Every structure is written in C-alpha cells, then in structure tokens.
Amino acid sequence: MTELKTWxxxxxxxxxxxxxxxxxxxxxxxxxxxxKDLGLYQAQETFFSSWVLWLGDVVPTPGGxxxxxxxxxxxxxxxxxxxxLHWKGWGILITHFGAWLLMLxxxxxxxxxxxxxxxxxxxxRSNLVEDYHLNEIAFIDTRPVLxxxxxxxxxxxxxxxxxxxxxxLPFEVEVLDVMVNTTPVKKIGVVSEEERxxxxxxxxxxxxxDPQSERNRGGVRLRISGLGDQDGxxxxxxxxxxxxxxxVEGGEIEIGIRRRTSPLPFEVKLIDFERQVHPxxxxxxxxxxxxxxxxxxxxxxxTISMNxxxxxxxxxxxxxxxxxxxxxxxxxxxxxxxxxxxFPYISSIIICLGIGLHLVLQLPSLxxxxx
Amino acid sequence: MVLSxxxxxxxxxxxxxxxxxxxxxxxxxxxxxxxxGHVHRPFDYDVPSEWNEQEASGMRLASFKAxxxxxxxxxxxxxxxxxxxxxxxxxxxxxxxxxxxxGVLKAAEKISVPLGNYYLWAIENPEHSQGxxxxxxxxxxDAVLFIKAWGGxxxxxxxxxxxxxxIASLRVHRHD
Numbered sequence: 001m002t003e004l005k006t007w008x009x010x011x012x013x014x015x016x017x018x019x020x021x022x023x024x025x026x027x028x029x030x031x032x033x034x035x036k037d038l039g040l041y042q043a044q045e046t047f048f049s050s051w052v053l054w055l056g057d058v059v060p061t062p063g064g065x066x067x068x069x070x071x072x073x074x075x076x077x078x079x080x081x082x083x084x085l086h087w088k089g090w091g092i093l094i095t096h097f098g099a100w101l102l103m104l105x106x107x108x109x110x111x112x113x114x115x116x117x118x119x120x121x122x123x124x125r126s127n128l129v130e131d132y133h134l135n136e137i138a139f140i141d142t143r144p145v146l147x148x149x150x151x152x153x154x155x156x157x158x159x160x161x162x163x164x165x166x167x168x169l170p171f172e173v174e175v176l177d178v179m180v181n182t183t184p185v186k187k188i189g190v191v192s193e194e195e196r197x198x199x200x201x202x203x204x205x206x207x208x209x210d211p212q213s214e215r216n217r218g219g220v221r222l223r224i225s226g227l228g229d230q231d232g233x234x235x236x237x238x239x240x241x242x243x244x245x246x247x248v249e250g251g252e253i254e255i256g257i258r259r260r261t262s263p264l265p266f267e268v269k270l271i272d273f274e275r276q277v278h279p280x281x282x283x284x285x286x287x288x289x290x291x292x293x294x295x296x297x298x299x300x301x302x303t304i305s306m307n308x309x310x311x312x313x314x315x316x317x318x319x320x321x322x323x324x325x326x327x328x329x330x331x332x333x334x335x336x337x338x339x340x341x342x343f344p345y346i347s348s349i350i351i352c353l354g355i356g357l358h359l360v361l362q363l364p365s366l367x368x369x370x371x
Numbered sequence: 372m373v374l375s376x377x378x379x380x381x382x383x384x385x386x387x388x389x390x391x392x393x394x395x396x397x398x399x400x401x402x403x404x405x406x407x408g409h410v411h412r413p414f415d416y417d418v419p420s421e422w423n424e425q426e427a428s429g430m431r432l433a434s435f436k437a438x439x440x441x442x443x444x445x446x447x448x449x450x451x452x453x454x455x456x457x458x459x460x461x462x463x464x465x466x467x468x469x470x471x472x473x474g475v476l477k478a479a480e481k482i483s484v485p486l487g488n489y490y491l492w493a494i495e496n497p498e499h500s501q502g503x504x505x506x507x508x509x510x511x512x513d514a515v516l517f518i519k520a521w522g523g524x525x526x527x528x529x530x531x532x533x534x535x536x537x538i539a540s541l542r543v544h545r546h547d
Contacts, residue, residue, distance in 0.1 A: 127391075128391065144390065146392070147390040147391060147392055148390065148391050148392075149388065149389075149390050150387070150388065150389055150390070150391060151386065151387070151388050152386070152387045152388075153385065153386055154385045154386070154387075156385050157385070166386065166388075168388070239447070262387070263389045263391065
C-alpha cells in the first residue's frame, strides 16, 4: 500500500508536467522551423503525431504524442488520486478537470478525426471523401449487380513485403516496392517475363518527396498470384488514366493506388455552383454551392459558402475550392470528421470557471495578506 | 486501460469494405488494361480514310499515322485536365513561349460534339521541323480525353477538318 502511494506521488508530481511542457515548447519551435523544409503535413507527422522523434536516426527522444500521453497520465494521477478534496482546492480541481478533458478531446481528435476532399460535379452526386495525404490500395469488384464492392487496404500495407489477402479477393498480392512520389518513364532495356500490364512498357521512377504532400503521386509494384496466366508483377501509380483490371470468375476486379477514400453516411448532390468575381477581374470574390443532402430516403437542401460551412453530426463541410473549364463546374468541399470537436469548447469553459473560482476562493486570504 | 484499448483499437479500419453505387461510373466507360499490356478501347470512332490505325500502347487508347503526323487518343483522370498547363506543355514541346490563362482560352475553338464539348488548339511553329500540333481537350464526368496530332507544321494543320470529324465521330463503345 505504501509502495502504491509512493508511485502515485511520483506519477502525479508537478515536475513531470513542468519538464513535459518545456519539451513540448521545444518541439513546437523545432517543428515550426522544420515546416519550411518538410512541409506542413510531414512536420506535423514527425514532431507532433509521433511517439518517438529520432535525432539523426540514432538518438530517440519523446515525440509529441508520447509527451502528451505523459502529461495526460500525470494529470490523471493528480486529478483522481492525489487531489486534496478541501473546499479551498475546488478551483484547482475544476481547472485540472478541464485540462484533462482537453487532453481527452485531443486523444479523440488524434485517433478518430479525418480530413479530405469531396468533389462533386454540377448535377452529379458523391459520398466519397479522399484524404489529402494518405494513400491506399483499392480493389473494386464490379461483379455485384447494382453496386461495386470496394476492398481497400490502408497505407500500413504500403510497405515492401506486405501481403494483401482478403476472403473476398480471389487472388493474393505481395507488395514489392513502394514509391512516395513517382512518375512513369518509358522502359529502356529488357522486359522481364514476370512483368505485366503497364510494367511492360513503363518504369516507375522515384522522385523526391514533395514538401506539399498532396502533390506527391504514390506508386507501387505488386506481385499478383492465384490468377493463372494473369499472375505476374504489375506497376501502379496514383491517377493512372488506364486502370489495371483482372478477369476473375463472374466478372472483373479493378486495382489501383489512390488517396485513402472513405464513404460518408450521406450523399451530397450538387444542384448549382455559383461564383462571383471582383468587378473587372477574374479574382473570386465568393463562391457557394446549392446542395441536396441525401440520407436514408430523406432529402435536405442546403447552401455551403465560403464562410458558412454545413455541419452534419460529426462532419463539417467547407466550401474549399472549385474548378471550371467553360464546359462544366465542379465544387470541391473540405470535409472534416472530428469526434472531439466539442471538447475544446467545454474544456475552455470549465478551465475558466475553475480559475475564476480559485481566484474568488483565494480572495479573502489575499485581502488579509495585503491588509 | 481505457487509453491502451483506444490506442490498440485504432488500427481496426486498416481494411475497409464498402459498396458504391454503379451510377458513379455511369456514362464514362473506362479503358481496360489487360494483362498483356494492350488496351481495349471504350470508344468507337470513324477513322478518316487517309489515317492508318496503329497499335495503341501505354497510355494511348488509340493511335494513328497520317503521313508523318502522329495522332493519339489518351484518357486521364480529372487531375490532368488543367487547360493552361497542358497547352503550355504542348507549346513548350514545339519551342513556343507560354501563354497566360486568357491567352490559352482566346486561342481555343470551343466545339460541341455528341460526346460533349471540347476545346481545340491549332499550334504552329514554322521554324520547328515538328512544329505543328492540333490538340483537343474533352472533359467527361470523371476523366479527360486528350486528342492530339503532332508532326510538321504544314501537314499537321492541313489535317484540321479530318481531325474535327474524327472527334465528332467518337462515341461510347456498346457491348452487345
């Protein structure tokens, strides 16, 4: 029991949060400076979303996520096991609870939030959101009569040696090589007997990672087995104009590397897109989309404009961009899914109340001391 | 415990399965790259009598020769459909300076055909041996068609009417 108390005292020690916050400040400064070379997304991944930050690939230091975990554990121990329940300490207790809730919201956001683009052509509809940064390997099975079945493997499978297997897939796939950024170049030299499809005529040249991650075009070389004479090595890259299709029993399955795509629980139909420009220029002044939200047999009309996003449960749809070529207009929405969206608001209110209460409770002794 | 279960459970959507309506792809059949590398075209068309059809390979859905002029039909995703970038890339290929967006649009003819509307550019550099180009961009729902004729300046631009007739004849291939 005494040992347990000792551990609680150690883990709830204020010195842990002091040192952790100091390290967080260093990470914040370092990550901000590194953005210039790494780009926003990569800097965020390296410094703030990582468990370990390697110095020169040799020395491990705590990454942003590990530091936040230490702070959360310290706060949890302090709040639930080492707080004095005296009325004078209520303000501090409430403030700690607000901060703990803020960390909890951060945890939810870190693990259960996503951002991406929803692209809808005028008159068309879609519920597919493409992630800005992450790639996936998708198998589109066109055999079902009314719908296509999509089986997608996340970026965790985009590594050399990964094996892609699924009971619904009638073949096996082994990842031979992965390129973060690539471009197809005409093949020079001997074509291997194993190579099939585009790989017979083009090689995928590795390009340096672009700091703006959305500009990177992912590529992959795969070995397919279990399809008889279609077995072999294939090359794929994002945005390939000609998809790779395999004949399987009862139909075809298309395979591709693309941005991580997730279906929304509702469809967005673009009724009309409107753009206003500053007089005498082509510079956009404002743009807005009239949309129809189609969900479980219901239709709801809404307008999404530059400063008026549409919120549907945990999803927020922002008017992000558009494209037009004189032939048709396309509206591009930024879709943010954040289950922890409400936490910062509630936490901030609680922290303010806690600090306010603490000041009020400390006021008599403060007045006494001044007197 | 809660924390560890949240962290360990977060990889559960590494493999996703879902269904999308087939209407997403309706009206825009995709070219099919078979295992032997040949492309089966999703469009039918009438080939002008002077043109010789070649084996389509790589990114091409169809390929022709009219004398020394090379004619190609390519289909790419929507991301490849920026007019200004494409026109300036072509102009660069025959050593012409770049145009701004207004210049690109002014230089284009906008034409309607059964498959949709398209822009056509007749680009010429008489000082370049391969300085003739007819280039068309036809945007579909989920893809962009590029039709290009490239060769000597005089013989390429002489193909303009046949080139337009070819694009007008493009139609979605029907599987009977």
